[in-house]
Amino acid sequence: MLSAEYVGAGPQLQRHIEIMQGEAGSPWQYRIMSVWLSEWSFSIASALGANYHVFWGFVGLRVLQLCAVFIAFYAYLQACRLGAVSAYLGLMVLAWSISHSVFDSDLAFHSFFDLLFYLVAMLLLISGRAWWLPAVMLVATLNHETSGMIAFLPLAYLARDADKQTITTTAMIAAASLMVYAIAFFRLRAYFPPQGSVLAYGHEPGLALIQYNLVRWMTWVRFVETFSLVPVIALLGYRVWPDFLKQLFWLLVPVWLAVHLWGGVLIETRLLLVPFALVTTLR
Numbered sequence: 001m002l003s004a005e006y007v008g009a010g011p012q013l014q015r016h017i018e019i020m021q022g023e024a025g026s027p028w029q030y031r032i033m034s035v036w037l038s039e040w041s042f043s044i045a046s047a048l049g050a051n052y053h054v055f056w057g058f059v060g061l062r063v064l065q066l067c068a069v070f071i072a073f074y075a076y077l078q079a080c081r082l083g084a085v086s087a088y089l090g091l092m093v094l095a096w097s098i099s100h101s102v103f104d105s106d107l108a109f110h111s112f113f114d115l116l117f118y119l120v121a122m123l124l125l126i127s128g129r130a131w132w133l134p135a136v137m138l139v140a141t142l143n144h145e146t147s148g149m150i151a152f153l154p155l156a157y158l159a160r161d162a163d164k165q166t167i168t169t170t171a172m173i174a175a176a177s178l179m180v181y182a183i184a185f186f187r188l189r190a191y192f193p194p195q196g197s198v199l200a201y202g203h204e205p206g207l208a209l210i211q212y213n214l215v216r217w218m219t220w221v222r223f224v225e226t227f228s229l230v231p232v233i234a235l236l237g238y239r240v241w242p243d244f245l246k247q248l249f250w251l252l253v254p255v256w257l258a259v260h261l262w263g264g265v266l267i268e269t270r271l272l273l274v275p276f277a278l279v280t281t282l283r
Contacts, residue, residue, distance in 0.1 A: 007054075007055050007059070011106055012058060016038055019032060019035045020035060022193055024198075025195050025196050025197065025198040026197050026198065029192050029195045030145065030185075030189060030192070031110040031145075032142055032143075032188070033113065033139065033142040034109035034143060037061055037109070038058060038061055041057035042057035044060070045057040058107060061109065062107055065112055065113065065116070066098070066112065068116055069116050070095070072116055073094055073277060074087055074091055075119075076123055076126075076278075077090045077091075077281075079122075079123060090281045093230060094276075094277055094281060097226050097227055097269075097276060098112070100222075100226040100269070101226050101268075101269045101270035101273060102270060103267060103268055103269065104268060105268055105270065108270055110144045111271065112273075113140075114140070114274060115273050115274050117136060117139070117150065118147075118153075118274050118277075121133055121150045121153055124136065125153060125154060125156075130154055130169075130170075133150065133153075133173055133176075134173075136150065137150050137180045137184075141180070141181050141184035141185055142188070145185065146259070146274070147181065149251075149256065151178040151181055152178075152251050153248070154170045154173050155251055156244055156247040157244055157247075158247070200263070200264065205263040206262065209261070209262065209263065210261050210262060212265070213261050213264075213265065213267075219266050219267045222267050222269050226269040227269070230276070230281065231276065234280040234281075235280075245279065248278065248279055252279065253275045253279060256274065
């Protein structure tokens with residue numbers, strides 16, 4: 001559990017300051033959305049007369065963030081036509097996983113906003129408002145570089161017998177979202193001074209990090225602590241998944257795992273919350 005000193009005057013605040021000063025290193029420097037929101041939350045906490053307004057600003061933002069995640073997740077489960085009991089059970093599972101996904105991290109606002117943006121994107125797709133995806137993509141890219149996969153989510157809803165107009169519309173939405181992502185991604189990197197890479201536990205991305213992720217016993221322990229056997233149970237029932245869920249799985253999960261095996265540290269299991277919430281909790 002993070003202490004008040006850690007959050008309000010220690011590493012959490014220090015990383016915030018480094019990003020504000022343009023000195024946080026790659027990729028942290030480019031995850032600016034949550035830093036802007038934090039600044040606003042500091043101002044609100046200060047205006048309300050709170051002592052330690054930085055600490056309470058961070059805490060207030062975290063509370064609002066998780067409330068938004070749980071509301072969006074419940075709406076997603078309902079949109080996927082799960083009953084109220086199943087939706088509440090899903091909320092309990094996600095709450096458990098989030099509470100066990102914070103190993104060796106600060107508040108990591110960007111990771112949980114990433115989950116929120118993916119949930120919002122899926123809700124827009126299910127409700128037939130897919131044209132809003134490029135706007136979601138713009139904000140999501142300011143938050144985290146892994147938002148790029150949002151552009152491919154519309155493809156999960158392409159039925160095998162889709163007509164030509166549906167295919168064309170879906171392709172246009174996906175292309176527009178991908179273009180927005182590319183522009184925002186490269187503009188962020190052009191705007192800030194050149195950044196040195198922040199290495200994951202001293203490991204360069206690549207084969208060494210893949211080996212580190214796979215052979216370290218504690219990675220698997222943390223995985224089970226965070227997600228229990230839910231992913232295994234879900235995969236055992238793959239044969240009876242609806243078509244859209246199968247397509248979503250193949251669009252999202254293999255790429256997500258490959259990217260994070262290559263460039264992330266999977267013992268920090270919050271990195272896997274997006275595919276867990278979007279795919280496995282439905283089964």
